[in-house]
Amino acid sequence: MRGFSLALMIVIAALVLGYPAVSNAQLVLYDDFRSGVIDPTKWLGTDATGGPGNPTTEVARRIEHAKLELRLNQYGLNNSDSGTSGGQVRLAVHNPAPITTMQAAVTVLSGAALACPTNASATVRSRAQIVGSFFNDGSSTGTGDRTGDIIATIQKVADATLGDIIQAVISRCPDASCSSTTTLSVQTFTTTWAPYHAHTLTLTWDAANNQFVYSAKPVLGRVETISLAYSQTDSAPPGLNFKQLSVNNSAANCNGSRQHAFMDALFDSVKVNP
Amino acid sequence: MRKLAFIVLIGAMVLTHPDPSHAQLVLYDDFSTGLIDPDKWYGNNTDLGSANPTTEAVRLIQRGQLELRLNQYGLNNSDSGSSQGAIRLLVTNPTPITTWQATVTVVSAVVETCSTNPGTGNVRAGAEIYAHFFNDGSSTGPGDLTGDMVTGIQQDLDGTLGDVFKAVSSRCANSSCSSFQSLGFQVFTTTWALNQPQTLTLTWDAAHKQFIYSVKPVNGSTETITIPYTQSDSTPPVLGFKVLEAQNRAVNCNGSQKHAFMDALFDNVMVNQ
Numbered sequence: 001m002r003g004f005s006l007a008l009m010i011v012i013a014a015l016v017l018g019y020p021a022v023s024n025a026q027l028v029l030y031d032d033f034r035s036g037v038i039d040p041t042k043w044l045g046t047d048a049t050g051g052p053g054n055p056t057t058e059v060a061r062r063i064e065h066a067k068l069e070l071r072l073n074q075y076g077l078n079n080s081d082s083g084t085s086g087g088q089v090r091l092a093v094h095n096p097a098p099i100t101t102m103q104a105a106v107t108v109l110s111g112a113a114l115a116c117p118t119n120a121s122a123t124v125r126s127r128a129q130i131v132g133s134f135f136n137d138g139s140s141t142g143t144g145d146r147t148g149d150i151i152a153t154i155q156k157v158a159d160a161t162l163g164d165i166i167q168a169v170i171s172r173c174p175d176a177s178c179s180s181t182t183t184l185s186v187q188t189f190t191t192t193w194a195p196y197h198a199h200t201l202t203l204t205w206d207a208a209n210n211q212f213v214y215s216a217k218p219v220l221g222r223v224e225t226i227s228l229a230y231s232q233t234d235s236a237p238p239g240l241n242f243k244q245l246s247v248n249n250s251a252a253n254c255n256g257s258r259q260h261a262f263m264d265a266l267f268d269s270v271k272v273n274p
Numbered sequence: 275m276r277k278l279a280f281i282v283l284i285g286a287m288v289l290t291h292p293d294p295s296h297a298q299l300v301l302y303d304d305f306s307t308g309l310i311d312p313d314k315w316y317g318n319n320t321d322l323g324s325a326n327p328t329t330e331a332v333r334l335i336q337r338g339q340l341e342l343r344l345n346q347y348g349l350n351n352s353d354s355g356s357s358q359g360a361i362r363l364l365v366t367n368p369t370p371i372t373t374w375q376a377t378v379t380v381v382s383a384v385v386e387t388c389s390t391n392p393g394t395g396n397v398r399a400g401a402e403i404y405a406h407f408f409n410d411g412s413s414t415g416p417g418d419l420t421g422d423m424v425t426g427i428q429q430d431l432d433g434t435l436g437d438v439f440k441a442v443s444s445r446c447a448n449s450s451c452s453s454f455q456s457l458g459f460q461v462f463t464t465t466w467a468l469n470q471p472q473t474l475t476l477t478w479d480a481a482h483k484q485f486i487y488s489v490k491p492v493n494g495s496t497e498t499i500t501i502p503y504t505q506s507d508s509t510p511p512v513l514g515f516k517v518l519e520a521q522n523r524a525v526n527c528n529g530s531q532k533h534a535f536m537d538a539l540f541d542n543v544m545v546n547q
Binding site: 037038039040041043044045046047049050051052055056057058059060061062063071073075089092094258260 | 309310311312313315316317318319321322323324327328329330331332333334335343345347361364366367531533
């Protein structure tokens with residue numbers, strides 16, 4: 001009898017330990033990209049590119065081997081030692097409003113961001129991201145005015161200074177166009193990434209607890225979770241609601257030398273809350 | 275006997291010598307470097323929105339050729355008009371270029387038509403080279419493209435005309451060049467097939483106030499079209515684009531989302547010296 005109780009306890013313990021987190025268990029598949037082409041009823045693509053002085057050259061948004069590939073090569077200005085030049089390739093969901101959790105398996109195939117010794121203060125990096133706007137802090141004057149939109153991001157970063165890291169970020173749009181953002185909170189995971197190693201990245205807006213919850217799970221490793229709290233009011237919808245997968249590169253401007261930031265990443269098994 | 279040999283030699287030289295416009299061309303890029311050269315090129319895209327999404331977009335060098343690929347969907351709540359998206363590679367310093375040539379190979383192309391929107395013309399998937407060569411004097415200054423002359427050769431899968439080449443001359447009709455006034459349009463007799471390279475050449479012949487368009491299949495003869503213009507051509511274009519592009523116009527179709535898809539390779543880009 002004692003042996004039976006012990007066995008039962010072991011079974012229960014195994015069930016508890018082996019059971020996925022509640023939030024993960026509730027997620028449903030949004031797309032596993034097995035249809036061969038990007039589903040136009042689920043997704044739309046967008047881009048941000050530089051000009052002749054800071055060109056965006058290679059770009060890819062396509063399905064390769066049943067995974068979404070996002071690739072971008074961004075160059076910086078070569079006549080300035082100030083700031084960076086940005087480029088993005090994105091795939092956004094059509095109906096982002098109901099999504100409070102977004103998850104994807106993200107594999108970086110190649111990522112590089114070259115620093116400029118004469119512009120050492122610039123934040124130079126390439127990023128594979130899950131990113132969304134979840135609410136507005138009350139500053140927006142209405143639809144289209146993004147001032148006060150709160151954006152949460154989980155990202156694999158090839159950072160010229162920090163190396164290959166995974167970050168959790170909360171940022172805020174400071175103006176109507178949100179052409180730049182103000183970082184409210186950022187934390188780096190202990191977990192790092194390497195090329196060709198997939199991580200399941202999960203981003204959740206936990207409105208009940210005024211926080212965003214981020215997790216990174218290697219295929220053969222433990223989940224690491226980070227929670228970032230916010231103090232803003234969160235009852236208003238964002239001026240521009242979006243949830244997307246993206247590659248977002250910031251290349252160093254570098255006088256006399258053309259630097260670039262490159263990222264080639266695969267996204268798969270996109271899941272969302274029901 | 276010596277005289278006959280001399281005549282034969284001269285004849286052979288004349289017959290094998292390329293025509294003057296081609297002889298003066300020099301290689302701009304053959305995409306053999308693996309990566310797109312940022313000193314020669316920059317890229318941009320036109321993506322549409324949630325209701326008529328642009329999905330696949332590729333601008334990469336593949337096996338020594340530039341690949342431009344785009345998939346554009348139309349609206350599915352309208353039986354009027356079409357939805358246009360594009361992916362481009364543009365020359366960094368376009369001003370000196372008056373002849374613009376590339377070898378173009380269409381790898382795959384799809385255009386869906388809409389039975390309830392048959393009146394919308396120019397539904398197409400296109401691989402093209404185009405340029406702004408001059409302004410007709412209508413522009414009020416930087417940023418006002420009104421009067422920029424846009425000319426191009428389009429290798430189109432056209433929803434009505436099929437696999438055709440088009441010589442197009444048009445004029446920007448407003449400051450953003452979002453609308454055009456057509457000044458000339460001709461369809462080549464030459465047609466195209468998948469995986470068959472064609473050399474497309476576009477020349478601004480200012481001396482004769484005309485644009486010259488030519489298409490040459492790899493194993494065929496050159497077909498040339500000229501389109502004259504009457505506009506003043508002494509003012510430089512506001513935007514002197516020289517562009518390689520995949521540009522798709524998907525038909526809007528109520529109740530059914532149609533698409534236009536183009537996957538094309540560009541190689542051996544040549545320009546005047």
